[in-house]
Amino acid sequence: MTQLRQGGHATTVINRAENAMQDEFLRTAVRFTTDRLRNKKQAVTETFGQWEAWRKRGEAIRAHTIANLDAYLGSFIDKLETLGVHVHLAQDAPEAMRAVRKIVQDKNAKKIVKSKSMVTEEIHLNHHLEADGIQIVETDLGEYIIQLAHETPSHIIIPAIHKNRAQIRDLFEAAGATNLSTETSALTAFARQKLREEFLSADIGITGCNFGIAETGSLVLFTNEGNADMVMNLPQTHIVVMGMERILPSLSDLEVMAHLLPKSATGQNVITYMSMITGQRRALDHDGAKEMHVVILDNGRSKQLGDPQFQAILHCIRCGACLNVCPVYRQIGGHAYGSVYPGPIGAVLSPLLAGGEEYSDLPYASSLCGACYEACPVRIPLHDMLVHQRQRQVASGHGKPLERMAFNGYRQMFAKPGRYHFALRMARTFQxxxxxxxxxxxxxxxxxxxxxxxxxxxxxxxxxxxxxxxxxxxxxxxxxx
Structure with missing residues (x-):
């Protein structure tokens, strides 16, 4: 794999990468699962036909939306407020957490159920609420497993990709299971029973959002387990935390994404559950939250608007397809990146959102093979962005002094033919x-x-x-x- 540079934050990244390379089970599990996802995607897209045309449609929709994000985001917010939804605009992670905390305090909530959400991982929502003494329960099976293990997701779509059934059985037994086998049916049965109890006793439900529809103010979630429906409908209060870029102009645009996302993420022809909610419970509704809050997070996203090199990073629909083809991710898994967002998307996005030296070495965790671009359903040129990121890191002085000295020497040597030939003679003599x-x-x-x-x-x-x-x-x- 491409070597990550030494220094600062990179030292811990290298250590994690080296540890991952020594973990044969991790490497085998990651390769097996990513191979399976990649092969399923290839099969379903070949059967579907005209996949490149669909990718171009997806790219055009996302490019148009992000180029006009202020207008579509404003329309979306107006629709939400017309529906009686409480909208909170958060400039950064602390502001988003203050908004969530206030809702929790106002409701005197003690227990929260939550569906899978990368943006809540980004703001470390669970950690902050648990520090406040709030019980928060992940209800996606993979997220529930890693919550019990006190870990972070290893993959955007399959967070527990690095766990085997024996490890999961041990975690479930620590959570109260007895005489549990390692059969998948037994493991899922325990999780189902345990989580049903949590759904029925929760005060608040928290979800992410795959897409917000500017035309209608609708919120759309894609899931395979149906847990998000329980999180949205059973508690009396529903909080949605979403990135500001998760907007689509209209329901007709959603049709395109409803094909691109499941096919790219898990190789499914259609997603199992595509849940759409438009406002909170109305007078004649039989279920649904009585009160809805939507927290819209910036957290560095707006800085990419207008940037010709990086604006397209906001096109991402979080399918994880780039992880499944990346030769680096396939060797070291997600935790080695040290970021909420692993793989090629994380190597570009994490330094942009964080700024400064944190994650400054992630753009070097790539072979620049371009497989991520070929896999991306909305054609984000991640390989080009990785090069631009490296250029920025050097220009901002984050490179090591020895590295700068070496490349300056390289430049001086190649500037004159005589110097180049002399260097070759010296290398030949002393090698x-x-x-x-x-x-x-x-x-x-x-x-x-x-x-x-x-x-x-x-x-x-x-x-x-x-x-x-x-x-x-x-x-x-x-x-x-």
Missing amino acids: GPLVKDGKIRAKIGPLAGWTASRDFPSVAKKSFRDLWPTLQQGGDSHRQN
């Missing part, structure tokens, strides 16, 4: 102790990371330029004959 079987094997400095996973050919006894006169003579002789 001897480092060469074995025609390859440089020594683990010295930067060479250690390079030669750990690649062949580093030694400098040839004669360069192509040295050989060219002889080759040219041979060619002339051949033509004369």
